[in-house]
Amino acid sequence: MRKFVSFSIAAMLITVLVFLTQAQQLSDKAQLGRELFHDPTFKGTINPKVATGLSCANCHADFDDEDEPDGVIRAGHSVIGVPQRGSAKGGMIKGADFARAAGGGGFCYQHFLQKIPESKVNPTAIPAEHAEALMAYFEAISEGKKGPQFEMQMLDAAAKTEAGEKIAAMTGDTKKGWELWGRACVVCHPTPKKAGIGIQLVRTRPPRDIDKTITRWATKIRGGGSLMPFYASDILSDQDIADILAFLREQMEGTAR
Numbered sequence: 517m518r519k520f521v522s523f524s525i526a527a528m529l530i531t532v533l534v535f536l537t538q539a540q541q542l543s544d545k546a547q548l549g550r551e552l553f554h555d556p557t558f559k560g561t562i563n564p565k566v567a568t569g570l571s572c573a574n575c576h577a578d579f580d581d582e583d584e585p586d587g588v589i590r591a592g593h594s595v596i597g598v599p600q601r602g603s604a605k606g607g608m609i610k611g612a613d614f615a616r617a618a619g620g621g622g623f624c625y626q627h628f629l630q631k632i633p634e635s636k637v638n639p640t641a642i643p644a645e646h647a648e649a650l651m652a653y654f655e656a657i658s659e660g661k662k663g664p665q666f667e668m669q670m671l672d673a674a675a676k677t678e679a680g681e682k683i684a685a686m687t688g689d690t691k692k693g694w695e696l697w698g699r700a701c702v703v704c705h706p707t708p709k710k711a712g713i714g715i716q717l718v719r720t721r722p723p724r725d726i727d728k729t730i731t732r733w734a735t736k737i738r739g740g741g742s743l744m745p746f747y748a749s750d751i752l753s754d755q756d757i758a759d760i761l762a763f764l765r766e767q768m769e770g771t772a773r
């Protein structure tokens with residue numbers, strides 16, 4: 517009898533274990549989505565002549581980075597909960613287009629991975645099979661989690677300038693700025709003096725009017741433009757940007773060596 521009981525318990529444990537491993541396994545479609553998410557060539561389908569070298573993973577976490585922070589500051593929010601959002605780009609992508617555009621990722625696919633200008637982007641131009649795979653992946657990793665709650669900030673030109681001027685007038689902490697740089701900017705600007713996907717910011721000769729440059733830069737960080745992603749205020753606060761700018765100013769003035 518006792519033998520039978522321990523046998524039943526062992527059988528139950530095995531069943532539970534098999535169930536758990538199965539639950540963790542992704543479908544083929546979701547697995548393809550995971551691989552695309554990390555691949556700047558999109559499985560070799562993106563023309564190398566236009567590829568930027570960026571992958572979705574450079575700007576979005578595929579885990580809850582608020583609950584389990586890894587220290588990296590990504591320009592976009594986590595993709596946890598994307599399928600539940602129902603619309604993207606502040607309501608510009610909705611209805612049947614929402615899934616077809618991979619929950620808004622189709623915009624990023626053209627703009628950030630292939631440098632297609634914002635005005636020419638068609639968010640549903642991503643191959644249907646890839647959009648489906650990405651959505652299947654987002655669905656699989658979202659199970660039971662709502663994901664980040666945020667309001668899409670779409671600033672017009674005037675609001676960007678206003679934000680830039682406000683930030684440029686603030687005092688920043690250079691040490692914090694350097695650290696924030698490492699967490700947020702290195703993917704594209706390896707150091708202030710070295711170009712990567714982003715341009716070289718600090719040159720041998722400082723600009724004639726550093727204040728003016730700082731104001732332009734503050735506007736660019738908050739507002740984005742070309743391949744430079746915008747940083748919303750729940751991702752980098754005004755003070756964070758002021759700290760980064762204080763650091764860059766110090767580098768430009770050549771006081772820190």
Ligand code: HEC
Nearest residue numbers: 570571572575591592593604605619620621624625628745
């Ligand atoms: C250079 C950075 C960058 C890259 C690369 C990038 N994104 Fe984005 N993405 C953003 C930013 C910034 C937003 C604005 C909304 C936000 O903060 O999530 C955004 C928005 C989105 C949204 C919609 C959010 C909403 O509610 O409107 C989705 C979904 C998304 N991206 C998925 C992707 C996928 C999939 C890829 C890869 C094909 C990708 N992104 C590549 C920066 C990027």
Ligand code: HEC
Nearest residue numbers: 700701703704713714715733736737741742743744745760
């Ligand atoms: C996904 C890549 C990417 C990331 C991440 C990124 N940048 Fe950029 N950045 C660029 C590109 C590309 C340009 C050039 C844009 C252009 O041509 O207008 C640029 C331009 C800039 C400019 C404007 C320079 C000028 O003189 O016009 C500033 C300032 C800047 N980046 C600062 C930052 C800071 C600070 C961070 C981190 C908070 C950051 N960038 C993160 C890609 C990036």
